[in-house]
Structure formats: C-alpha cells, structure tokens
Amino acid sequence: MPTYRPPAIPSSEITPRSVYLRRREFMGLVAGAGLALGAGGARAEAPATMPLKTVPGPYKVDEPLTPREDVTTYNNFYEFGTDKADPSRRSGDFKPRPWTITVDGLVGKPQTFDVDKLIAELPIEERIYRMRCVEAWSMVIPWNGFPLKALLDKVEPLGSAKFVAFETVVRPEEMPGQSGYFQPMPWPYVEGLRLDEAMHPLAILAVGLYGETLPNQNGAPIRLVVPWKYGFKGIKSIVRISLVEQQPPNSWNSLQASEYGFYANVNPEVDHPRWSQATERRIGQGGFFGSGRRPTLMFNGYADEVASLYAGMDLKANY
Ligand SMILES: Nc1nc2c(c(=O)[nH]1)N[C@H]1C(S)=C(S)[C@@H](COP(=O)(O)O)O[C@H]1N2
Ligand SMILES: [Mo]
Secondary structure, eight states, X not given: OOOOOXXXXXXXXXXXXXXXXXXXXXXXXXXXXXXXXXXXXXXXXXXXXXXXXOEEEEEEOOSOOOOHHHHTTSOOOGGGOSSTTHHHHHOTTOOOOSOEEEEEESBSSOEEEEHHHHHHHSOOEEEEEEEEOTTSEEEEEEEEEEEHHHHHXXXXXXTTOOEEEEEEOOOTTTOGGGTSSSOOSOSSOEEEEEHHHHTSTTOEEEEEEXXXXXXXXXXXXXXXXXXXXXXXXXXXXXXXXXXXXXXXXXXXXXXXXXXXXSSOBOOTTSOBTTBOOSEEEETTSOOTTTTTEEEOOGGGGTHHHHGGGGTTOOTTTOO
C-alpha cells in the first residue's frame, strides 16, 4: 500500500472549491489507509482531476445530463476489473501523467505527442453526447475534447491508409485487472475505425468530462468517444494510434464475434444475440418502470450526421 505524500502547492491555491473538496476527501482515504497499513515507501499522488479551459463545441443534445456521480462510478474498464464499480474503486494507483500518445503507420509524419501539450495547444471543446452501451443502458455526458481529425491531420495520413487502429496502455502494476489470477481478455485492449469514420467531426478524443480532466475510471488521460456507436468502441487510456490498410482487430469482436461486430453502430433494429436493442435504460433517471426506459434511436440519434457513411451497406451483416 503506497504512502501519501502531500503536494508541494496546496490544492486550494489552484483548484475550484468543489474539486478541491472532492480531492481532499480522496486524499483523506489514502492517508488513512497508509496510516493503518504502515509506510510502504512507494509514492502515490491523488488521481486528481483538474479544471480544463474549454470552449463551447458544435454538438449538444438537449436532454438532462447524467449526474457526474453516475458517470464516474458505473464504468466498463476491464483493466481495473469486470464489475461496474471496479474502475472507480480500483484505479487509485494509476498514473495518467505524464503521458504520450504515438501516432504512426501509413502517415507522412509519424509523431509522439505529449497529451498535456496537445491540451494546451488545441481548443478543448465541450460537447454533450448521448452514449449508448451494448448492454442497453445509456447516459448523457458533457465531454471535453477535440476532434480526432485534428490529431490525424498533424501526421498527414497517406492515400493507402484505410483504417485507424487504437491501443490501450498495458500496466499490470497499476491496473489490477491486468495482474489478477482471472484475466478477462487479452491485453492490450484494441479498437478500430474506418478512416472516414475517424475523420467525422462527431468522433472526438476526450480529455475531460464535466469541465475537468478525465478521472482514471473514464479513460484518463485520453480516450475515444464515437457517439453513434456502442460504448465499447470508446477505447480508454490510449497510447498508440496507427493508420493501417486492413481492418484492424477490436477486442470484443476477437473475444466473441457473434455478439460484437467491427462497426457496432447503434441500431434498434439489429438485436444483440442475447437481448433486444430496441430500448435502453437511461442511467440516473429511475429504474425499469420509471422514466429511465426509452426507445433507442437509429445511430443513437445521430443519423442525420452519419447515415451517409454507410450508404449501400447491409447493417445487419455489418453489425
Ligand atoms: N481500455 C478499455 N477501454 C474500454 C473498455 C475496457 O474494458 N477497456 N470498455 C468499453 C466499454 S464496454 C464501454 S461501455 C465504455 C465505457 O466508458 P465509460 O466508463 O466512460 O462510460 O468504455 C469502453 N472502453
Ligand atoms: Mo459497453
């Protein structure tokens, strides 16, 4: 168990009061655990979120936001465990800073970027997106990020690039789901998009939510958000993005191809083999019989924007 070392600058000097109070709560927990178990000598910094300077973005759904508490405690991030509560409970040792992300493959200018330099350099937008998980629940989340296209343009994709492959970090020493006896899937977690999907203005790399840097459990420090696709496409804690010619593997498809496709477009007419995708439960808005249950929209409500990407494609075969 790591011991707690106080930061050099008091958090109260640099952070809004609400964030500061939340962080103090967390550090109190860590300090308490350290005292109880004795000093281990290792360092630990609070996985604190920090305020982000953001500008209004072009997309905002006009539906009630899912409370921050739900967004940060009901997560899928198997690197920290398979229970929805595991990522928030077991990601305290994960260190998302400093962090680099390498963009390579079929590009004119392969580069490695420091995430905080990207955040300082690119306008960080606020976009309110409907998110729909393949497990038939949904949320409305105020993401902060920038178009994936802004990063891809920097490396100058070659004409031969047809797909984009994404890769999550592997750190068994910080990610208990990667070091336990039971390994739920092979690592690294990988995902892919067709290049035209990746270049669509709705596809973003998120670096924050609710105006603060991403909490560890939501994919700190940088993760993909593609709001017309099921949640599993939103790969977290990305360390590499490669432009490739062939369709790359994606983790859930490799694990269970009959249940999870490459495209994974939200589609109320194409059921998951084990349940209907016609309706969804909105997290944080009442239970099954409450207002939480609602019809699922084609492309999660983004059909006007993205349907043309799939013109002429059989969406039942390409699920
Ligand atoms: N690296 C990694 N990324 C991941 C996952 C994962 O287990 N590992 N789970 C996916 C799934 S199934 C979902 S629904 C979303 C959940 O994102 P959220 O916890 O921010 O809502 O993350 C996706 N990205
Ligand atoms: Mo998911």
